[in-house]
Amino acid sequence: VKERRAIVLPVLGELILTGGRPILAIALAMIAGAFLIIAYGKNPIEAYAAMLEGAIGSKAALANTGVRTAPLLIGGLAIAFGFKAGLLNVGVEGQIYAGGAAAAAVGITPLPVPGWLHVTLAIVAGFIGGALWGVIPALLKAYRGVSEIVITLMLNYVGIQFASLLVHEPSPLALKDSFFPQSPNILPAARLPILIKGTSLHAGLIIGLILAILIYLALRYTPFGFRTKMTGQNPEAARYAGINVKKQIIIVMLISAGLGGLVGTGEVLGLKWALYDYFAVGLGYDSIAVALMANTNPLGVILSSVFFGALRAGAGKMQVAVGIETPIAQVIQAIAVLFVIAIGFGERVRIANQVKKQELEQEAVAHGG
């Protein structure tokens, strides 16, 4: 029996671990969510049907899903990309505000340039704004070995408060005598184009999709991608191979933070059309969940962000139709992530066993020779 298990389990495990793991986790989370809905005194089938309708049931629903997917997609990419170099960027939450503020600053300024150039400049500004937020953790990690996790986490609050400072008078970015603290509206020329007329679906989604493909290709086929992955997997070996690990850490951290800035840029230029304080609460932390669900694969991030986006979009419909409040989406999302990491254990044990087996073999060879 033991032998049969030894053959069946790895094969089964392989299947579950590659593509199946997140799907299994989502299924389990949906089941857990169903119990929660029952506890709430509602019919889970009705509730999920309403959710599905709200996510993909109409043109407006699809657009809504797209709007919610865009920031999660870019944010998930920011974290997934950093992860490849062994960096955990927990600072997307703050980079959103830094990038959003920089994009807004360019977006509200009248420039004597054509519209496409104005919006491009605003996007670039947003990327740079986010990247600036990555400078401190990048340098501290590369030269002092200080964990980027705590630094990026602390910078979140600095970013959030910084943006709040900018939209309150007497800041030059604040709209005068406004009821809500906000910046003046983004000029029409600097707004991201709307993809479907009559909805708020904007080009941020396209930007995210292009970035996902670019990052996937860069990691897989370019020397830069190879250096990044080497730095993440084995910095010692990378150093011996002649890779400038410090430089690589700095570049990757800056790009990851810049992508974090683009999340805020998309929201400001595409959806809100002005800078507000606290305009995107929790998106940065959600992005960690998105990246993890995709096992930090850039193309996988597309799928997981669509799933999370659909969940959020559908929850609104569910609230109206069945009367379950929207935070159910957060709960299902969190449970799905918890299941993913709980299931992930098997994979690590498998890898550890492989490494041990190899070591034993090497030892045997060494002794035999």
Add this chain to the structure above:
Amino acid sequence: MLAGAGGLFTERVGIFNIGIEGAMLIGAMAAIWGSLVTGNIILATLFAMLIGGLVALLHAYLTITRRADQIVSGAAINLFALGITNLLNAPLYAGFEYRPRVEAFPIIAPEALQEIPFIGPILFAQPVIVWVAFAIPLVLAWVLYRTSWGLNIRAVGDHPHAVATAGISVVRLKYAGVIMSGLFAGLGGAALSLADIGLFAPNMTAGRGFAVLAAFVVGKWNPILVAGAAIMFGAAQAFQLRGQTLGLAIPYQLFVMLPYLLTIAALAGLVGRTVAPKTVGKKYDPETI
């Protein structure tokens, strides 16, 4: 917030717990619920600690037994806490026609201190939980530095293999440390919801759990110093509220940023030297050395 300082036990055993925020939030709600059901504030507080401990147990299971990434697990727990408390906020008060204010912690104002002119009534008339919060770091410091269990806890964070060699269960100590952090996070949550307002508000912890993590760094992982740092952070937040009403020339946002900037400076080595427990954030595998 002060009580959250007890959470540093988790980092002492080498587990990074950003889920403290979530445990505090759930604790805050549990305290209100416990108070509504039992009408007894001590039971309500204990219930909040129990729930906080359970949340931490989940984190411990995922990160220690399942060896999941500690940040990811913590982030998921925070998301879960935010969602579940938002979801349960309305049913919490179901059956009541209006939102009852539950009994809050009684205010204790020692007579002798009241007689200090001016600052006496302002500084020394505090809900009982605040006085408890001042006592806790002292007790925890004693446990950590003066008991053999505390020695083990400290050792696990720095040299887990040495502890294992001494025949002591590393896993059990790690669990204990993480659960301690949950208990005190729950207590911190109770302090938040049961002190003066007696209500639960969505996301009422508003980043305090992360501020606790910052306090660890600034307080150099010593319970008393961490408590001192937490008081300073709390003062910065209190000042933020005052500053807004006073219409000060200095924007309040700068005060809110200050603790975090200080933490970064401390980590960068600009303000003294901070040494984290060596294995914080790392997975413990009994078979690798």
